[in-house]
Amino acid sequence: MSIVAxxxxxxxxxxxxxxxxxxxxxxxxxxxxxRYQSLIRQDAFAALEKDEIDEIKGNCRRRFxxxxxxxxxxxxxxxxxxxxxxxxxxxxxxxxFFNRHVLPEINHDYRGISRIKTLSKRxxxxxxxxxxxxxxxxxxxxxxxxxxxxxxxxxxxxxxxSIVYIKADDTNSGRGVLRTELTAVNDALVADINADCVIQxxxxxxxxxxxxxxxxSGTIRINTLFYNSxxxxxxxxxxxxxxxxxKYTQYNVIRLAVRDDDGNLDQFAVDDETWNLTEGHPDSGLxxxxxxxxxxxxxxxxxxxxHSRLPHIxxxxxxxxxxxxGTPKVMEWNAHNPALEFAEMAAGPMFSxxxxxxxxx
Numbered sequence: 001m002s003i004v005a006x007x008x009x010x011x012x013x014x015x016x017x018x019x020x021x022x023x024x025x026x027x028x029x030x031x032x033x034x035r036y037q038s039l040i041r042q043d044a045f046a047a048l049e050k051d052e053i054d055e056i057k058g059n060c061r062r063r064f065x066x067x068x069x070x071x072x073x074x075x076x077x078x079x080x081x082x083x084x085x086x087x088x089x090x091x092x093x094x095x096x097f098f099n100r101h102v103l104p105e106i107n108h109d110y111r112g113i114s115r116i117k118t119l120s121k122r123x124x125x126x127x128x129x130x131x132x133x134x135x136x137x138x139x140x141x142x143x144x145x146x147x148x149x150x151x152x153x154x155x156x157x158x159x160x161x162s163i164v165y166i167k168a169d170d171t172n173s174g175r176g177v178l179r180t181e182l183t184a185v186n187d188a189l190v191a192d193i194n195a196d197c198v199i200q201x202x203x204x205x206x207x208x209x210x211x212x213x214x215x216x217s218g219t220i221r222i223n224t225l226f227y228n229s230x231x232x233x234x235x236x237x238x239x240x241x242x243x244x245x246x247k248y249t250q251y252n253v254i255r256l257a258v259r260d261d262d263g264n265l266d267q268f269a270v271d272d273e274t275w276n277l278t279e280g281h282p283d284s285g286l287x288x289x290x291x292x293x294x295x296x297x298x299x300x301x302x303x304x305x306x307h308s309r310l311p312h313i314x315x316x317x318x319x320x321x322x323x324x325x326g327t328p329k330v331m332e333w334n335a336h337n338p339a340l341e342f343a344e345m346a347a348g349p350m351f352s353x354x355x356x357x358x359x360x361x
Contacts, residue, residue: 009275032071038275039078046081048074065360069094076345082239082277091352095341098351106314107335114316114335115170117198129329132157132164133185133199140190150186157182157277158285161201162179166211168195172334204331206322208294209241212281216242219331220299220320223343225308227314227354232307234300236347238339239265239293240319244283254281256288257346263296265289266346299328306330 040047053305056074057067072094079249080086080281093102100323113119118136120146121129127306134141137205141158142148161182168176176195185199202217209218218241226232237258268279279358280287293299303318310316317338344350353356 006109032075035275036075036078039082039304042080046078047333050076058110059089063357064094064097069097072341074094091349092344093349093356095344102356103315105359108312110312111336114333117167117169117332118196120333124306126306128306128328130200130203130329131198132161132201133195135190135199138191138194154185155184165195165200165202166197167200167347168192168197172332174217186252194278203321204324206294206324206326209322211312212284212286213241213244217243217321218242220293222300222303222318222320222340222342223350224303224316224318225314226307226311234304234305235350236343238343238347241281255342258293258296261297263293266290295322302328
């Protein structure tokens, strides 16, 4: 069956809506409902039957103590059925169960520390962060946390970058980001900033990413787990690509799974906003199948090494860019809410050997 080809529909548009509403119900929430409806609108043959729903509910009662978690499992299985060779019920973990029972136990009270971007480089102690300065309490600091005048800051960094990104603490998904020229960092700009911020140099991304989205920065999300083991390990990876005109990845991106340790891509991606499936980037037209992310193993090794310096935290999502020399750089990291639903659905199951389903008992 073709993934995104028009194959005809055994249900009308109204019937698809009613089927999704009756299947997911209010309990599933708007997020799951909208995405399930989008999937079956593209491939009506992926719509689940009552016996499949009953199987999923029974699986949830047995593994998670309640059928209340079944909507995410429905979404995961529907997405999997559209993929060639997919469709069998797997040991996925519903996002709402994970966020409620597992994440607080493995990341503890340290979850929020990743939201303090101005501490990341100093906390982890790595030059893989492209930080060149900070604005804290209305004062400008250089990369070594030394107070500096804006004119001296610009002079010190002029040879290394021309564009900077100013990112506020306690933000993610591209929110709270200002992209500006280095020379715009002056007394007035610093005085205007009303939050603690990190200033990062722009990464001149690898040509491989430029092919997909020229002038826009693509990133890799690498999830690492440091739990009941001597060393962190990658459990999933995704590629996030912005649309044309977006200078960096925000909350609305093209998202697809990285299928193996060599960085080979899944053959199709999902538009975050509409959940439309696509076999290539909608702007450049480049197909995903048969392509592999360059220097992917280096990026994974970097993330695992950095995670080893944070043993208090069990799960981290790293947003990584690859620069023009092939060097990975950490754009940001997330331990507060790594947003695992797509990773679990497209690259999982990630936790089938961890015993996390026992967390509710």
